[in-house]
Amino acid sequence: MLIRKPSDLKSSEITPRGHYLSRRQMIASAAMAGLLPGALLADPLANVAKSTYTVEDAPTLLKDVTTYNNFYEFGLSKDDPSRNAPGRLKTRPWTIKVDGECNKPATLDIDQFIKDSHLEDRIYRHRCVEAWSMVIPWVGVPLADWLKRFEPTSKAKYVAFTTLNDPSQMPGLRSLSSFSWPYREGLRIDEAMNPLTLLAVGLYGETLLPQNGAPVRLVVPWKYGFKGIKSIVAISFVESQPRTLWNNAAPDEYGFYSNVNPTVDHPRWSQAKEHRIGEFGRRPTLMFNGYGDQVASLYSGMDLQRNF
């Protein structure tokens, strides 16, 4: 398969930014008015390569992936994000600020980031801490490839991520005031550099929809879904373990690692089995969500009952 590098693209093939922005705006206002389903907000992504990091499980329907998820910035119910995020969340212009323990801190424009990245299609299992699961065809770039550009120093032991924090776009920031907003997540540097860890910009070959964390989100398939922080505006290399929103909210229920582990129950419910969306009954949950071969070595010698 011929994979064209961005340099092969003729400028005439690129839709002028103004055109697609106005197209987006038009569609967004139509979606707000209830005229269109949210799915039409997405744009196709070009130059996406296949990846070997793909599971054979049947992918969950796009309709389900885009209407059933948690994104508390837009409300508590699973259908709140798809109702409240399209039209509210402004995904352009968008920048990601990268700083902390690195030699080349920078603030990047999302379109530049997408243009400069070798995007890949990766079908990953997704396991929510609430014991439901999906199989999702993401489009993204391995986080490691991208992070290396900023030249993290030896002090960079962890990577901290932050979601947009704008109450005018995100009604949940006001209505759910008991949480310590903004949404924050973190990974150990070796977890961040694992080839499975993905910075996703798309879903099913198209750009991410607002409800799924547009324009850019983290995907860590061997961890519970909430580790996959959405709509990222800042990434920081840090020396000590960063605070995370769910760990702050309930440290006995949501650990920093939050690796998928069928032998460590959530204090209030079992993690041994999961409900795969689109199926009946429950299937057994796999250790590290079935990615043990790639990631188990990261935790050798660690007590995973304690470091849950």
Add this chain to the structure above:
Amino acid sequence: MASPAISLSAANYVRPLAHLLCALPLVWLGSQAALDLLGANPVEAGIRFLGDWALRILMVGLAVTPVRLMTGWSGVAPYRRMLGLWGFAYAMLHVSAYVVLDQFFDWQNIGHEILKHKFITVGMAATIFLLPLAVTSTKGMIKRLGGQAWRRLHTLVYLAVPLAALHYVWMVKAGIIQPLTYLAITLLLLGCRAVYARLR
């Protein structure tokens, strides 16, 4: 004062209307399920819906006596049993949907959940406490048990409903305000009884 003839005819259509109102959520759920409008996780949506309505109807049932005591209107008294039975029906459907559709008769896992996870423990306890009340809800059973024993048995509902509300409080990951409101109202309805009992 209303004449007996008028209140009788009122009761004639209020009763069926009350039944219809109690059946309405079930009809709604059935039609949503038939039209595939319950979203990506219809099993969870259905189970939560049935649980919500079980609790709501049981709470309305618990409100009957305080309303009677406060207003002196004894016309509401007969609806206590009706609401209790409807609430029980929703609770049974809620548990059945959990056992059949969610767990698919995985008794080992269900046992594990009941023993290890307190929100399932209290939910199951609430249902079990309601069971003898539903069984003894007929006039014949009241007679057989005798009024006093029957009444003592039926104080179990004062345990079952707050446990059901607690089940809801402990179930949610976030958004605890609604379940806490339900629990507070339930405790208030029980508190009313205690206050009236002391005043008497």
